[in-house]
Amino acid sequence: RPTPPALERDSMRFYVHSEEEPSFALPVQWDDADTRPVEALLQLFLAAYAAKGGKRSAAQIALSSSDGRLLAPKARVLAVVEDGGDVFAAVRPSGAAASASASASAKAPARSAAPAADAKGAEAEALQKVLAxxxxxxxxxxxNRGYRQAKEIYGELITVHPKLPIALRRLGEIELFCERADPAVGWLLKASRxxxxxxxxxxxxxxAYALQGEPEEAQEAFEIALELTKGKKGKKxxxxxxxxxxxxxPRPGKRAAGGQMLTSILHEDMEDDVALQAYGEACIELNQxxxxxxxxxxxxxxxxxxxxTRKLLxxxxxxxxxxxxxxxxxxxSTGSAAALAFLATVVKDHSGISQSIALYGRAVRICPDSASYALNLVHTAELRFDHAAALRPLYAFCAANPSLAVGDLTCATFAAALPDLASLPSL
Incomplete structure (x- = not known):
């Protein structure tokens, strides 16, 4: 699936610090799929440190957590380093002390230690206050539907808190509104994680998966959503x-199963708008x-x-x-003209120009004295670049309303000044 590379995989971010001269902090982004050990992280740090003029080697230093525990060289980075945490380059101890410290680090990962958990909770609370x-x-x-501004703010928030659920969700929703399936899937996958x-x-x-044309993934996501949903209304x-x-x-048997499910839901409550809308859409697909x-x-x-609703209508x-x-x-009928004009507007907004012309034409026939219906018919016909068809309602309106006037100028006077429509050259 052509998901943007930056959205395909989760990762955590942290810093490796050296407090000795030259002082240095290396920002690290570590993929969740990366199973390399701490010794690989140390080599990464040493290479960056050497580029800054540092002269340390792996024999001289070890990596430790913020509470001073040495990180076991063979332990996976994911097991002993916290997302958003700090790692320190410390002088490597010798003998039994080094062995005991490293053993403790491997057996008591940062993610499971009670003090670390308490610290993490306090840190999360402080971060929440800053972000509020x-x-x-x-x-x-x-x-206020200011989605451009919202996108900018949520985008900035995830640079500080890459796994902030509300920011990831909103960014996905915005892409979904814009019918951009690939980035919507990317953000919403992150949000679901x-x-x-x-x-x-x-x-x-x-x-988002349905928009992307991935029915199997869409079905799986909806099934999980149904399982997680609480409450009768939400379940429906x-x-x-x-x-x-x-x-x-499009897979064999799926349409029939879906149709049966929608019919069953609708029979439970014929007034339910959500079920009605889905059932009506199914009718469109079946040419009913x-x-x-x-x-x-x-x-x-x-x-x-x-x-x-307007789109489906x-x-x-x-x-x-x-x-x-x-x-x-x-x-x-006299009472249906306004409804027909409204429907003409709805269908025109969704590129149904010929249908809109037909509906405005009916409204004009019912109310030939309506300047509004006539003008809308003229403007809609212009969208097809059919200027002769656009002029006919103008001529017909003037003929039907000869005494209608603006100031001293009547429709009859205006019509008399117009050339015969049949004599006009092809436009």
Whole structure:
């Protein structure tokens, strides 16, 4: 999978310090998959130290933790060094003292020692206090839909705290909003590792995998999200997400399983918007435009600004017999003109230009005195660079409303000054 290299693998960061002249601190980023021992870390440090003018050798120094314990040369770095911690280059002791110290280091890893755990807890609490103003600012930007600003702040936060769950999650969500599947998967994988019990993060990861075209991974993420989710309402939402993923899965048998799951959920509560939306989307996929339109025309009344509802309604209207089905469900009448104009706007926003023209045309036929409907029809026809088609509603409006005037200029006077439409050259 073409995930950006920086997001493929977790790693920890720490420093190796030398307090003797020349004093030196080496920043180290150590991959979680790196199983090399402490002696390899020492060689890495000595090479960097020599480049700074230091003259120490492995025979003279050893590495120790912040509490002075020597790190056993054969112990894995991952077992004895803390993420975000500090390692020190110390004078190597001799004899039994060195052996006892190294043995203690190997048997009592930094990650399991009670004093180290207490220190880590205190350090985490202090870090949380430092980060609090930045987290508040990022959340405020998020709540106000200032996603660019939120991304900048969360991006800065992870340079300080690389495994901060909320920052990793939000960065993934922003990429998901923008439909950038690869970086969304990368960030949300990191977020799921940082917070393995967070059901919402797993659900978001499932959405990112689905967007990336990885149905198997999406299904696995949604199944884990369902297992982790608590509460009846949350469980239902997770089941819908899993059912939808199964329905969209091209592998044999998955669509049928997903369809059965969605149907079962909908039968439990026919008023549930989440289940209705997923079921309506399945109807679109099966070219069942009649059922899809019934669902989304009903939903759009209460959710007129909801992006996903508008998108799916537009897809239903743009299906092969979408406009035919709409005429049956919404026949021409004085009261339907406004609804038709609204639907024309919705479908135009999702590139359904021909469908939008047809819907504005119906609205104009119902209300020939509406300048708003006529102008929208003109402007929508212009999007197809069909200027003759764009002019016809203008001529028709003037003919239908001869006495309508702006100041002393009536539509009749204006129309008389226009050339005959049929005589105009092809535009």
């Amino acid at each position: 103003p930045y987290l508040d600012a990022a959340q405020k930007a998020w709540d 940082a917070a393995p019990k967070d059901a919402e993060v797993r659900g978001l990861l499932g959405e 939402k997770a089941r819908v997400a899993l059912g939808r993923a199964l329905f969209m899965d 435009s009649e059922d899809a339109l019934k669902i989304f025309l009903r939903m759009i009344v209460a959710k007129s600004t909801d992006k996903q 537009a897809r239903a209207l743009m299906s092969p017999d979408g406009l035919t089905q709409l005429e049956e469900q919404l026949p021409d």
